[in-house]
Amino acid sequence: MSDHRETIALSEAQPPLFVGIDVGGTNIKIGLVDDHGRTLGYLSIPTAAETGAEDASRRMGEAARQVIAAAGVNLRDVGRAGLGTPGTMDIPNGMLLEPTNIKNWRNFPIRDRVGFYLGLPVTFSNDAKAAAYGEYWIGSGRAMHSMVLITLGTGIGGGIIIGDLMVMGQHSHGSEVGHAIIDYRDDARECSCGQRGHLEAYAGANAVVKRTQEKLAAGRTSTLTARLAAGEKLTPLSIATEAAGGDALSDEIVMETARFLGIGIVSLMHTIDPTGVVLGGAMTFGGAGSELGRRFLERVREEVRRRAFEIPAAKTTIEFAQLGGDAGYIGAAGLARAEHRRG
Amino acid sequence: MSDHRETIALSEAQPPLFVGIDVGGTNIKIGLVDDHGRTLGYLSIPTAAETGAEDASRRMGEAARQVIAAAGVNLRDVGRAGLGTPGTMDIPNGMLLEPTNIKNWRNFPIRDRVGFYLGLPVTFSNDAKAAAYGEYWIGSGRAMHSMVLITLGTGIGGGIIIGDLMVMGQHSHGSEVGHAIIDYRDDARECSCGQRGHLEAYAGANAVVKRTQEKLAAGRTSTLTARLAAGEKLTPLSIATEAAGGDALSDEIVMETARFLGIGIVSLMHTIDPTGVVLGGAMTFGGAGSELGRRFLERVREEVRRRAFEIPAAKTTIEFAQLGGDAGYIGAAGLARAEHRRG
Numbered sequence: 001m002s003d004h005r006e007t008i009a010l011s012e013a014q015p016p017l018f019v020g021i022d023v024g025g026t027n028i029k030i031g032l033v034d035d036h037g038r039t040l041g042y043l044s045i046p047t048a049a050e051t052g053a054e055d056a057s058r059r060m061g062e063a064a065r066q067v068i069a070a071a072g073v074n075l076r077d078v079g080r081a082g083l084g085t086p087g088t089m090d091i092p093n094g095m096l097l098e099p100t101n102i103k104n105w106r107n108f109p110i111r112d113r114v115g116f117y118l119g120l121p122v123t124f125s126n127d128a129k130a131a132a133y134g135e136y137w138i139g140s141g142r143a144m145h146s147m148v149l150i151t152l153g154t155g156i157g158g159g160i161i162i163g164d165l166m167v168m169g170q171h172s173h174g175s176e177v178g179h180a181i182i183d184y185r186d187d188a189r190e191c192s193c194g195q196r197g198h199l200e201a202y203a204g205a206n207a208v209v210k211r212t213q214e215k216l217a218a219g220r221t222s223t224l225t226a227r228l229a230a231g232e233k234l235t236p237l238s239i240a241t242e243a244a245g246g247d248a249l250s251d252e253i254v255m256e257t258a259r260f261l262g263i264g265i266v267s268l269m270h271t272i273d274p275t276g277v278v279l280g281g282a283m284t285f286g287g288a289g290s291e292l293g294r295r296f297l298e299r300v301r302e303e304v305r306r307r308a309f310e311i312p313a314a315k316t317t318i319e320f321a322q323l324g325g326d327a328g329y330i331g332a333a334g335l336a337r338a339e340h341r342r343g
Numbered sequence: 344m345s346d347h348r349e350t351i352a353l354s355e356a357q358p359p360l361f362v363g364i365d366v367g368g369t370n371i372k373i374g375l376v377d378d379h380g381r382t383l384g385y386l387s388i389p390t391a392a393e394t395g396a397e398d399a400s401r402r403m404g405e406a407a408r409q410v411i412a413a414a415g416v417n418l419r420d421v422g423r424a425g426l427g428t429p430g431t432m433d434i435p436n437g438m439l440l441e442p443t444n445i446k447n448w449r450n451f452p453i454r455d456r457v458g459f460y461l462g463l464p465v466t467f468s469n470d471a472k473a474a475a476y477g478e479y480w481i482g483s484g485r486a487m488h489s490m491v492l493i494t495l496g497t498g499i500g501g502g503i504i505i506g507d508l509m510v511m512g513q514h515s516h517g518s519e520v521g522h523a524i525i526d527y528r529d530d531a532r533e534c535s536c537g538q539r540g541h542l543e544a545y546a547g548a549n550a551v552v553k554r555t556q557e558k559l560a561a562g563r564t565s566t567l568t569a570r571l572a573a574g575e576k577l578t579p580l581s582i583a584t585e586a587a588g589g590d591a592l593s594d595e596i597v598m599e600t601a602r603f604l605g606i607g608i609v610s611l612m613h614t615i616d617p618t619g620v621v622l623g624g625a626m627t628f629g630g631a632g633s634e635l636g637r638r639f640l641e642r643v644r645e646e647v648r649r650r651a652f653e654i655p656a657a658k659t660t661i662e663f664a665q666l667g668g669d670a671g672y673i674g675a676a677g678l679a680r681a682e683h684r685r686g
Contacts, residue, residue, distance in 0.1 A: 146513055160614065267523040
């Protein structure tokens with residue numbers, strides 16, 4: 001159980017309740033959430049992608065029913081379920097098209113299959129958008145009118161919310177902020193998607209490792225060399241650990257990452273102009289709880305102040321996310337709640 | 344009167360009607376528009392910025408009353424007025440902060456002063472957003488759910504509309520698509536706003552002239568040289584004329600401009616993912632009515648197809664605007680209508 005999860009007793013919760021399901025490459029998180037975003041029950045099951053999408057849909061439905069039963073709740077008190085998955089999708093048709101890291105789940109009608117096994121209508125979304133909605137509902141964005149969440153990890157995902165509107169996009173490709181172009185030149189860095197110059201190609205986890213390797217290959221000294229000599233692979237975590245330990249090269253890499261993020265954020269401020277920007281995901285270099293994380297965030301803010309228009313530069317808040325790995329299922333439940341309320 | 348304006352007789356129009364006012368650096372356009380966006384009356388007055396913002400507000404109010412009277416309409420049949428101005432603003436407070444090209448109108452409560460002289464409540468917006476709303480309402484975007492207008496001129500402005508939502512931004516800086524960063528590097532081109540690497544610094548009118556001057560200075564031959572020798576100044580119009588006449592350098596400049604625009608559009612597709620993108624403003628190189636304009640648009644589309652994700656690349660429409668210089672007042676009236684309908 002995460003520290004961020006506020007778990008309450010059934011006696012405090014009033015229907016309608018909502019199920020949130022967050023599909024990851026390794027685990028699927030399933031929570032039962034009340035109308036205020038509080039968690040009544042939670043279960044994590046292995047994704048076990050190799051068993052196929054139909055089997056996973058069945059297991060999600062069964063696990064969600066278990067969570068509901070274990071909380072002592074009647075299925076009729078659950079209004080709707082929300083489902084967030086990685087990858088490209090066709091949201092209006094509930095289709096998972098090409099899920100990242102789950103190669104054999106392509107072109108699968110996941111929304112309706114999970115709904116079938118669970119016995120509830122399902123609201124479908126991408127995982128980063130669901131996480132964004134979670135932060136907007138009860139996390140760092142709860143006092144914001146409009147918010148952009150940027151999730152930092154192997155990929156850079158995002159969710160843009162303006163008032164009641166989650167920017168899904170006409171073709172289910174909205175809020176893909178990691179694929180905004182920050183360098184149009186032909187020699188710009190290559191992104192995981194095959195295109196060049198995207199924010200993710202500079203500030204995603206693979207880019208962090210690659211930039212480090214380049215500096216080491218150029219002869220820079222670093223305590224990372226000892227790790228490599230011991231057979232370790234470079235990761236953002238090992239770089240963060242060495243940066244926190246005083247390694248100048250590692251620190252430089254982390255601060256450069258912050259700078260690239262600040263650049264991407266400025267473009268979002270000049271198009272969306274949100275109340276605030278929230279940074280989440282696995283790669284926040286320790287986040288608010290570490291000195292390195294706090295310096296990372298301050299470096300992001302510095303780049304934004306340097307580059308953005310005066311008024312938004314002074315007024316736009318930039319904060320870490322608060323819900324950690326729970327944002328996805330909470331936000332999926334929140335999106336289900338929003339659709340339930342629209343009727 | 345523009346060809347784009349559909350002017351109707353009073354007998355066809357049903358209240359509520361709306362006034363739209365579009366403030367430009369040279370002229371102020373004022374139209375009386377019905378519930379379907381059709382124009383019942385129109386007047387253009389000089390901006391005469393030097394007389395001050397209070398005097399201009401008075402003249403706007405009087406001219407709008409003239410338009411209403413000349414159309415044979417009762418003021419009580421006009422529901423609301425819409426006002427679009429250039430520059431930075433504080434929309435919730437109706438303040439014009441720093442209008443582009445109208446230096447002595449700073450920090451002026453223009454919404455309420457125009458409302459005072461006109462005797463109607465006023466909806467305030469920036470000029471590019473008003474134009475975007477006009478195109479969305481009855482122009483190129485009328486069948487779109489979400490639309491981005493990019494206005495090409497000395498500056499590059501924009502308007503982002505998603506469903507019923509015009510993206511004004513938390514700090515009245517939304518939809519400033521010309522100031523998205525397409526080149527983060529320290530040696531990126533300088534924008535009119537003083538920052539570097541913005542789309543406008545590559546594809547705005549000043550950038551078009553500057554890129555041409557650079558190529559001429561590098562020794563490229565061009566029929567533009569004769570114009571310069573005759574004492575003419577380089578402008579996007581003279582470059583377009585020479586490009587249409589077969590000058591290779593001028594053509595290259597126009598097509599490079601299209602390429603930069605395509606790059607900016609891809610970032611918008613990966614964040615907003617609109618139904619379509621509409622290109623308007625003064626610098627469309629002849630637009631749909633000229634061979635050069637059509638090749639310009641095709642080059643924009645080509646760059647988008649090359650760089651965007653497969654599905655949005657295939658499905659996002661990119662078109663020229665249809666309302667020409669009328670988009671601003673029609674859209675200002677449309678924004679007034681939208682606020683009137685919200686109550």
